[in-house]
Amino acid sequence: MSELSRTTSTPVATIKYYQREGLLPPGLRTSPNQAQYSDEHVRRIHLIRALLGPGRLDVATARAVIGAIDSDAPLPRVFATAQRAASVRIDDHDVDAGALDRVDDLLADFAITAENPGRAAAAAVIRAFEAVGQRDADDWYRRYAEAALLVAEADLDMLEQRPSRDEKAETVVVGSVLGDALFAALRRAAQEHVSTIRYEPGRADAIRRTRSSR
Amino acid sequence: MSELSRTTSTPVATIKYYQREGLLPPGLRTSPNQAQYSDEHVRRIHLIRALLGPGRLDVATARAVIGAIDSDAPLPRVFATAQRAASVRIDDHDVDAGALDRVDDLLADFAITAENPGRAAAAAVIRAFEAVGQRDADDWYRRYAEAALLVAEADLDMLEQRPSRDEKAETVVVGSVLGDALFAALRRAAQEHVSTIRYEPGRADAIRRTRSSR
Numbered sequence: 001m002s003e004l005s006r007t008t009s010t011p012v013a014t015i016k017y018y019q020r021e022g023l024l025p026p027g028l029r030t031s032p033n034q035a036q037y038s039d040e041h042v043r044r045i046h047l048i049r050a051l052l053g054p055g056r057l058d059v060a061t062a063r064a065v066i067g068a069i070d071s072d073a074p075l076p077r078v079f080a081t082a083q084r085a086a087s088v089r090i091d092d093h094d095v096d097a098g099a100l101d102r103v104d105d106l107l108a109d110f111a112i113t114a115e116n117p118g119r120a121a122a123a124a125v126i127r128a129f130e131a132v133g134q135r136d137a138d139d140w141y142r143r144y145a146e147a148a149l150l151v152a153e154a155d156l157d158m159l160e161q162r163p164s165r166d167e168k169a170e171t172v173v174v175g176s177v178l179g180d181a182l183f184a185a186l187r188r189a190a191q192e193h194v195s196t197i198r199y200e201p202g203r204a205d206a207i208r209r210t211r212s213s214r
Numbered sequence: 215m216s217e218l219s220r221t222t223s224t225p226v227a228t229i230k231y232y233q234r235e236g237l238l239p240p241g242l243r244t245s246p247n248q249a250q251y252s253d254e255h256v257r258r259i260h261l262i263r264a265l266l267g268p269g270r271l272d273v274a275t276a277r278a279v280i281g282a283i284d285s286d287a288p289l290p291r292v293f294a295t296a297q298r299a300a301s302v303r304i305d306d307h308d309v310d311a312g313a314l315d316r317v318d319d320l321l322a323d324f325a326i327t328a329e330n331p332g333r334a335a336a337a338a339v340i341r342a343f344e345a346v347g348q349r350d351a352d353d354w355y356r357r358y359a360e361a362a363l364l365v366a367e368a369d370l371d372m373l374e375q376r377p378s379r380d381e382k383a384e385t386v387v388v389g390s391v392l393g394d395a396l397f398a399a400l401r402r403a404a405q406e407h408v409s410t411i412r413y414e415p416g417r418a419d420a421i422r423r424t425r426s427s428r
Contacts, residue, residue: 043347050342054335079409083402107400108425110407111418118402121268125396128264132388133257136375143368144393145400147361152404154357156412161350174346179358180398182339186321186359187393188297188332190366193324195293198370204325211322 001027004037008045015045021059023048023066047174055177061085065173069166078169082176084117099123099130106141155179215241218251222259229259235273237262237280261388269391275299279391283383292383296390298331313337313344320355369393 004027005012018024024044027035044066051062068081100123112119129137155175162168196204218241219226232238238258241249258280265276282295314337326333343351369389376382410418 046342046345046347050346054339054342076409079405083405104425107403107407109422110403111410111421112403112406113421116403116406118399118404118406121399122396122403125268125392125399128260128268129388129392129396131260132264132384133260134385134388137372140368140372140389141396144365144397145404147364147368148397148400148404149408150361150364151358151401152408154354154361155401155405156408158351158354170346171348174343174348175354178339178343179401180394182336182343182355183358183362183397183401184394185332185335185339186362187365187369187397189321189324189326189330189336190332190359190362191293191297191369192326192330192332193321194363194366194370195290196325207325207327208323211318 001035001037004041004045007042008049010045010049018045018048022063023059047170050174051177054181056181057085057177065177069169069173075165075168075172079172079176082173085177095120095123096127099127102126102141106145151179151183215249215251218255218259221256222263224259224263232259232262236277237273261384264388265391268395270395271299271391279387283380283387289379289382289386293386293390296387299387299391309334309337310341313341316340316355320359365393365397 001012001015004010005015008015015024019026024041027037027041029035047066048062051057051065052059055062057065062085065082065085068078071078073081100119103119103122103126106122107119126141158175159168159171162171193204196207215226215229218224219229222229229238233240238255241251241255243249261280262276265271265279266273269276271279276299279296279299282292285292287295314333317333317336317340320336321333340355372389373382373385376385407418410421
């Protein structure tokens with residue numbers, strides 16, 4: 001275990017915690033004080049850290065998505081589990097029929113079922129957005145939906161590259177969970193970029209000159 | 215207060231909690247048992263619920279962004295506070311120089327400073343993504359960055375519609391925090407759409423026919 005700890009830069013206490021929580025399978029015991037760990041254990045530790053760290057999942061949710069990878073569930077089921085796991089928990093009283101109708105209008109061209117977790121989540125966000133007095137945002141919603149379509153196409157294209165069922169399953173989980181975090185991060189960067197270009201064009205040129213000369 | 219509770223569909227105990235936590239200012243006391251609340255209080259309660267609910271902020275972070283709205287800080291400062299508040303907390307040891315270089319290459323055309331919170335957050339995500347063995351994802355990153363640019367332009371366009379500094383400040387905060395949740399929700403919907411179109415085209419047609427005939 002101390003070798004596993006070194007290889008993954010993860011403290012032994014953390015590895016034991018992952019095992020206690022059922023996130024990491026035990027090693028193959030070779031003596032009372034020794035167990036053998038495989039490359040699978042190394043990969044799994046990185047996966048757990050990605051889900052609990054940048055992915056911001058809690059332990060129970062991480063356990064559910066890892067369980068979906070390890071099961072022989074068909075890929076659409078793994079996808080659904082990862083989607084639900086990585087979705088904002090929606091409190092039913094944050095959704096109302098009016099907001100659901102707005103989302104259905106917005107996504108009228110999408111072939112989705114009423115149970116899609118994104119549908120209720122989008123309705124909850126739109127309801128909250130309008131409850132705080134934000135208005136005239138239809139164009140904003142529409143442009144978000146268009147960008148989401150581009151991102152979903154990129155998600156599915158990446159998935160198609162993966163050769164085996166197991167690799168697809170892992171990409172589905174990691175891509176669902178980390179994709180949100182990646183997009184949010186890139187949105188922060190893009191906001192500064194667009195804002196600097198629009199309001200401080202001279203500074204934008206200077207920043208880009210400095211960066212390209214590094 | 216019971217009227218405020220009715221108007222906002224928020225329990226009195228919750229309103230008292232918001233006041234204790236410094237999220238909601240006290241009403242104007244008119245007698246020992248009575249206080250007067252204004253429309254500002256109603257709007258503020260909706261804002262707090264949006265930040266703590268779909269926005270998933272904790273109380274301390276919500277207090278910081280509300281403080282930024284209430285301050286007379288210049289708009290770029292409010293923007294920076296909202297961005298940091300709504301960003302994934304990055305553990306320094308989740309970022310390495312290699313991943314930062316990757317992000318700088320990816321965003322080479324962006325006029326952003328090294329301090330942009332999205333830069334380190336994107337590096338942490340890319341590092342986690344590759345640590346779990348995901349590879350050949352450069353095209354995926356690039357398409358995410360392109361979509362993020364479209365979303366950031368929509369964000370800034372919405373901001374320009376808002377007439378006053380105070381409305382802009384509130385839109386910055388709400389849009390930063392809820393925008394991530396909205397995009398994540400729409401991405402879930404778009405994934406089901408693209409996946410159904412690609413792998414079950416007959417079912418996609420049937421779903422869309424049913425929806426359009428409602």
